Amino acid sequence: xxxxxxxxxxxxxxxxxxxxxxxxxxxxxxxxxxxxxxxxxxxxxxxxxxxxxxxxxxxxxxxxxxxxxxxxxxxxxxxxxxxxxxxxxxxxxxxxxxxxxxxxxxxxxxxxxxxxxxxxxxxxxxxxxxxxxxxxxxxxxxxxxxxxxxxxxxxxxxxxxxxxxxxxxxxxxxxxxxxxxxxxxxxxxxxxxxxxxxxxxxxxxxxxxxxxxxxxxxxxxxxxxxxxxxxxxxxxxxxxxxxxxxxxxxxxxxxxxxxxxxxxxxxxxxxxxxxxxxxxxxxxxxxxxxxxxxxxxxxxxxxxxxxxxxxxxxxxxxxxxxxxxxxxxxxxxxxxxxxxxxxxxxxxxxx
Amino acid sequence: xxxxxxxxxxxxxxxxxxxxxxxxxxxxxxxxxxxxxxxxxxxxxxxxxxxxxxxxxxxxxxxxxxxxxxxxxxxxxxxxxxxxxxxxxxxxxxxxxxxxxxxxxxxxxxxxxxxxxxxxxxxxxxxxxxxxxxxxxxxxxxxxxxxxxxxxxxxxxxxxxxxxxxxxxxxxxxxxxxxxxxxxxxxxxxxxxxxxxxxxxxxxxxxxxxxxxxxxxxxxxxxxxxxxxxxxxxxxxxxxxxxxxxxxxxxxxxxxxxxxxxxxxxxxxxxxxxxxxxxxxxxxxxxxxxx
Numbered sequence: 001x002x003x004x005x006x007x008x009x010x011x012x013x014x015x016x017x018x019x020x021x022x023x024x025x026x027x028x029x030x031x032x033x034x035x036x037x038x039x040x041x042x043x044x045x046x047x048x049x050x051x052x053x054x055x056x057x058x059x060x061x062x063x064x065x066x067x068x069x070x071x072x073x074x075x076x077x078x079x080x081x082x083x084x085x086x087x088x089x090x091x092x093x094x095x096x097x098x099x100x101x102x103x104x105x106x107x108x109x110x111x112x113x114x115x116x117x118x119x120x121x122x123x124x125x126x127x128x129x130x131x132x133x134x135x136x137x138x139x140x141x142x143x144x145x146x147x148x149x150x151x152x153x154x155x156x157x158x159x160x161x162x163x164x165x166x167x168x169x170x171x172x173x174x175x176x177x178x179x180x181x182x183x184x185x186x187x188x189x190x191x192x193x194x195x196x197x198x199x200x201x202x203x204x205x206x207x208x209x210x211x212x213x214x215x216x217x218x219x220x221x222x223x224x225x226x227x228x229x230x231x232x233x234x235x236x237x238x239x240x241x242x243x244x245x246x247x248x249x250x251x252x253x254x255x256x257x258x259x260x261x262x263x264x265x266x267x268x269x270x271x272x273x274x275x276x277x278x279x280x281x282x283x284x285x286x287x288x289x290x291x292x293x294x295x296x297x298x299x300x301x302x303x304x305x306x307x308x309x310x311x312x313x314x315x316x317x318x319x320x321x322x323x324x325x326x327x328x329x330x331x332x333x334x335x336x337x338x339x340x341x342x343x344x345x346x347x348x349x350x351x
Numbered sequence: 352x353x354x355x356x357x358x359x360x361x362x363x364x365x366x367x368x369x370x371x372x373x374x375x376x377x378x379x380x381x382x383x384x385x386x387x388x389x390x391x392x393x394x395x396x397x398x399x400x401x402x403x404x405x406x407x408x409x410x411x412x413x414x415x416x417x418x419x420x421x422x423x424x425x426x427x428x429x430x431x432x433x434x435x436x437x438x439x440x441x442x443x444x445x446x447x448x449x450x451x452x453x454x455x456x457x458x459x460x461x462x463x464x465x466x467x468x469x470x471x472x473x474x475x476x477x478x479x480x481x482x483x484x485x486x487x488x489x490x491x492x493x494x495x496x497x498x499x500x501x502x503x504x505x506x507x508x509x510x511x512x513x514x515x516x517x518x519x520x521x522x523x524x525x526x527x528x529x530x531x532x533x534x535x536x537x538x539x540x541x542x543x544x545x546x547x548x549x550x551x552x553x554x555x556x557x558x559x560x561x562x563x564x565x566x567x568x569x570x571x572x573x574x575x576x577x578x579x580x581x582x583x584x585x586x587x588x589x590x591x592x593x594x595x596x597x598x599x600x601x602x603x604x605x606x607x608x609x610x611x612x613x614x615x616x617x618x619x620x621x622x623x624x625x626x627x628x629x630x631x632x633x634x635x636x637x638x639x640x641x642x
Contacts, residue, residue, distance in 0.1 A: 073447070118623060121630035125386055128447075129577045130626060133619035136574060144612045254570070258451060265448065297462065301455030308445045308452075309437055 023190035034179045047171035053283045054178035055240050058185050060263040060275025062232025068269045070225030071205025073128035075257040079138035080230040082252030084108050084237025089155045097161040101238045108234025112227045142249045153249040161242045174243050189272045262300055265307050268314025277315050353485040358607040364492035366599025367499035368558045370592045372576035374506050375550035381523035382543040385446050389454040391573025397423045397552025398559035399465050402472045412475045419552045427548025431541050461566050474560035495557045507588055578622040584632030
């Protein structure tokens, strides 16, 4: 007598999809949206805002990899932004934009790799401080190492971007170049989102010990996320340098690192769309809302606290919650800045 | 030799200030587990309160110094109430980000209040110097060293000998058990935030006469204090003090004998090298332990 097949009670519950969906659709939607903006807007001022938004988006996407997925508290994103800018300006002096961009990626990735290998074994808080120290070291090197950066860390007359003989020499053309760059960056992140990499990175950062016992290469994953994210920053730096034609150390200070934190946290740390939304806010809000422009530091500080207290998943999280409520669906994303009362294991080993 | 004596005393004095900030930072870390990124801006705020009292109000320097310390004690408690207390039980990431937000707010308040123009804070000893051989040592440096010895010694005594220190250590070693034993964690965390901010104020008024007072005054001190705390392994207070002095010395001697342009980064390079070799710091035993 064969036993009756008992239907598995779990299978009756509709389980959430393994990966988030519609990322590529989202990327396409973003490109369409940005293209419409680029076509509709016309003043140099608006092109400037649009370009800043796109550049900051790349920077924020990189930080999403480092902090959102990799779970690493890093203040070094601004320094890698600077490193990319200076490397690109340096390498393109007697060559072309393409070589500059390549140099930015290679130097950025190499320095990120070396740095994270050097402090590989430190715990999370130590790592945060070492990235702060790294930013300070980078700033001093930018300022003093004249052969690489120019006197006092100021470089002028950086060539405009070009590709295959096409000159991106007007504001509009640069906007199109940046839309392309953000498109590529989003595409890469979407690939990661759809691969096991996202799941594993989140596991490593939520439960490092469990992840390690399950055979996940925890160290290597962290390293990969840090190097990838830092390279994104370097690319953004290169684009920024060639867009504005002028760089100085002021643009790469810790203040920028904190802006980047705000971009990701306000936008939503648990979604790849978070940094895009956050960057839009950080770029547009101080320009359009005079109140925010005048009280920038205060507003940003209070926002930072408000966001993590009231809506830890950021603006994108708010949209999602609203949308899910309409569709009557449970959220599927794991909490990244979770409400869990469990203390962060990596910081509280001694308990 | 004269040059060495001069660099050496400046190095010790700077290290002493770093030690005060690092101890203040460790106090909060041990009692609550919070890494307070607003520590540097508390240093700046302390300096500015003293500047305001002595230049705008014309009060005597001693009063201005005391006022700064008292005001910052209150600010520390307010900080605890607004940036830490609502987040108790949330992940440490969240609390750290909230202290970052608090740092931005404090900085913005200082800018609105005193403006971006650099100011100066007078030293109670003026520009007096002591000559040792040919080296001229500002008396302010000796004042710094003297007050640091007193305050650091006092902190250590309190930490190791009193009921308060015992409770902080208990919270550091096992928060839950300590609370079960009747330690009032809320009151302790308010008190440690207050004390820590007051120590920052002391560091602020001590360092302010040696340089221009700007809104960035405390930031670099905070970074060095972090480095000292890490090099000391966040462990025994003595280790952190030694590390802080070492950082002050490395910075000054490096600037005097290697290349002054890169003076700011020698301590950080030292820290990176040490962490590469010993990820738990020089005197640390167990990474992450708050004992």
